[in-house]
Amino acid sequence: MKFHTRFALFCTLAAGLMAAAPARAADTYKIDPVHATAIFRISHLGSSFVYGRFDDVGGTFTADDQSPANVKFDVSIKADSVDTNSAARDKHLKSADFFSVNEFPTLTFKSTDVKSSGDKKYDVTGDLTIHGVTKSVVAKVEFVGTADGSAMKMGFRAGYEAHLTIKRTDFGMDKMVGGVGDEVQLTVSMEGVRQ
Amino acid sequence: MLTSSDLIFGVILPFALATVILAIAWRPWKRSRGTPGLWGGPVACGVAFAAAFALLQGPRHLFPPNSAIMWLFFVAIGFTLLGLIDALVLLPRTLGAILVFAAAAGGAGLLLKFNFINQNWDALHGVLWLGAIAAMTAFWWASFEQSAVGGSMTAPLAMAATGGISALIIAVLVEQTTGQALGAMTIALGVAVVLMAWSGKATVARGTGIVVAGIGVSALAAAYFISSLPLQYVLLLAFTPAALWVGRVPAISRLRPWLRSVVQIALLLIPLVVAAVLAVLQARRDATMGSDPYV
Numbered sequence: 001m002k003f004h005t006r007f008a009l010f011c012t013l014a015a016g017l018m019a020a021a022p023a024r025a026a027d028t029y030k031i032d033p034v035h036a037t038a039i040f041r042i043s044h045l046g047s048s049f050v051y052g053r054f055d056d057v058g059g060t061f062t063a064d065d066q067s068p069a070n071v072k073f074d075v076s077i078k079a080d081s082v083d084t085n086s087a088a089r090d091k092h093l094k095s096a097d098f099f100s101v102n103e104f105p106t107l108t109f110k111s112t113d114v115k116s117s118g119d120k121k122y123d124v125t126g127d128l129t130i131h132g133v134t135k136s137v138v139a140k141v142e143f144v145g146t147a148d149g150s151a152m153k154m155g156f157r158a159g160y161e162a163h164l165t166i167k168r169t170d171f172g173m174d175k176m177v178g179g180v181g182d183e184v185q186l187t188v189s190m191e192g193v194r195q
Numbered sequence: 196m197l198t199s200s201d202l203i204f205g206v207i208l209p210f211a212l213a214t215v216i217l218a219i220a221w222r223p224w225k226r227s228r229g230t231p232g233l234w235g236g237p238v239a240c241g242v243a244f245a246a247a248f249a250l251l252q253g254p255r256h257l258f259p260p261n262s263a264i265m266w267l268f269f270v271a272i273g274f275t276l277l278g279l280i281d282a283l284v285l286l287p288r289t290l291g292a293i294l295v296f297a298a299a300a301g302g303a304g305l306l307l308k309f310n311f312i313n314q315n316w317d318a319l320h321g322v323l324w325l326g327a328i329a330a331m332t333a334f335w336w337a338s339f340e341q342s343a344v345g346g347s348m349t350a351p352l353a354m355a356a357t358g359g360i361s362a363l364i365i366a367v368l369v370e371q372t373t374g375q376a377l378g379a380m381t382i383a384l385g386v387a388v389v390l391m392a393w394s395g396k397a398t399v400a401r402g403t404g405i406v407v408a409g410i411g412v413s414a415l416a417a418a419y420f421i422s423s424l425p426l427q428y429v430l431l432l433a434f435t436p437a438a439l440w441v442g443r444v445p446a447i448s449r450l451r452p453w454l455r456s457v458v459q460i461a462l463l464l465i466p467l468v469v470a471a472v473l474a475v476l477q478a479r480r481d482a483t484m485g486s487d488p489y490v
Contacts, residue, residue: 088481095369095422096264103309172261
């Protein structure tokens with residue numbers, strides 16, 4: 001085989017390998033709101049759990065499969081996108097009695113420290129701000145995977161899923177505690193497009 | 196979901212406080228002897244609202260206020276003090292109007308300063324909105340005050356109706372706690388009506404109008420700007436006290452006092468009842484099952 005043929009074959013093989021390559025070190029991704037979901041679970045009268053979601057999730061994250069210390073999250077959620085499948089309840093949640101969305105329009109999470117806790121699993125410490133109150137929390141985060149959607153003009157993508165439990169009274173939201181639980185379980189699943 | 200705390204702090208306590216305060220101020224059992232203290236009305240209404248609001252919200256969030264709505268407590272205290280001053284020293288009307296305007300503008304500024312922080316308002320829009328709220332407060336005060344002359348029952352009935360229906364609308368549509376606290380103020384006005392009838396001499400002129408106007412308009416402003424109460428309810432409630440000025444129309448002013456009062460209250464009730472019915476229908480539409488969205 002002539003040299004230029006072998007070289008062309010090598011380049012083709014390398015390109016094919018790169019298409020399936022994992023995320024490069026310390027790449028920044030912009031969260032795709034269409035493929036990001038934030039849901040929460042809270043107890044009602046101690047007899048069941050009510051689930052709700054926030055429909056507007058945005059922000060950025062930095063993925064680095066070589067060094068967890070470089071992983072970062074800067075997530076923001078629009079408070080007035082809360083949806084619990086009840087117009088009356090959603091209005092009350094958006095009012096001054098709960099989220100007061102006109103005054104505190106966004107919920108934010110900014111990571112400050114990341115530690116590996118297993119294969120593709122992390123304990124992410126960060127500042128969570130809800131209702132104007134900022135608390136340091138630890139979220140259990142799992143790296144889900146990557147995909148190269150370039151052929152479909154979707155860009156290179158990576159995704160994480162985060163889980164954490166908070167007490168809403170820690171954030172100044174203490175209406176109807178007793179009837180509606182204090183502990184809230186949050187799950188945020190996010191897919192980002194590499195920038 | 197109404198709890199025992201709602202009943203105690205929102206109904207029983209305000210009733211007890213208002214009864215004690217008005218009984219001390221007016222001593223209705225003395226009827227023909229002594230002069231009822233004008234301070235009773237503003238203090239009873241202001242304390243009823245402030246106590247209910249603080250206890251229903253939770254006192255730990257008041258000092259310092261952890262959100263905009265908490266400033267409503269301090270606004271209520273401010274108007275209660277201003278109403279007390281008016282009752283004790285009988286402020287000249289012009290000075291009273293200026294002080295009511297200034298207090299309302301300042302109170303609204305504290306209540307709604309997040310609009311400046313969040314850059315929802317620039318300086319011009321902020322001044323216009325605060326000015327409008329202050330002007331509306333002065334309008335309410337003037338409307339109530341001119342209808343309270345001569346110990347007429349028109350004023351306390353009008354204030355109770357306006358406050359009560361505002362409380363209902365705010366509670367069912369947006370903010371349960373603020374609505375309950377306004378309801379507490381309405382309970383105090385209800386006690387005032389009963390004791391005025393017993394006393395025969397007591398009046399809510401001088402001071403009570405300042406408190407009801409200040410707290411009522413501030414609560415409406417909070418419900419609109421903080422909790423997005425639909426504008427149609429704000430407009431219906433805001434201009435309702437205009438009905439009280441019909442008592443100055445010559446054909447109406449010549450009527451007997453009780454009949455004049457009936458006309459004024461009837462005209463006042465029309466927009467209030469319309470607003471209340473619309474609000475209840477809206478709340479039922481929004482609820483998924485029955486009238487309690489948490490069922």
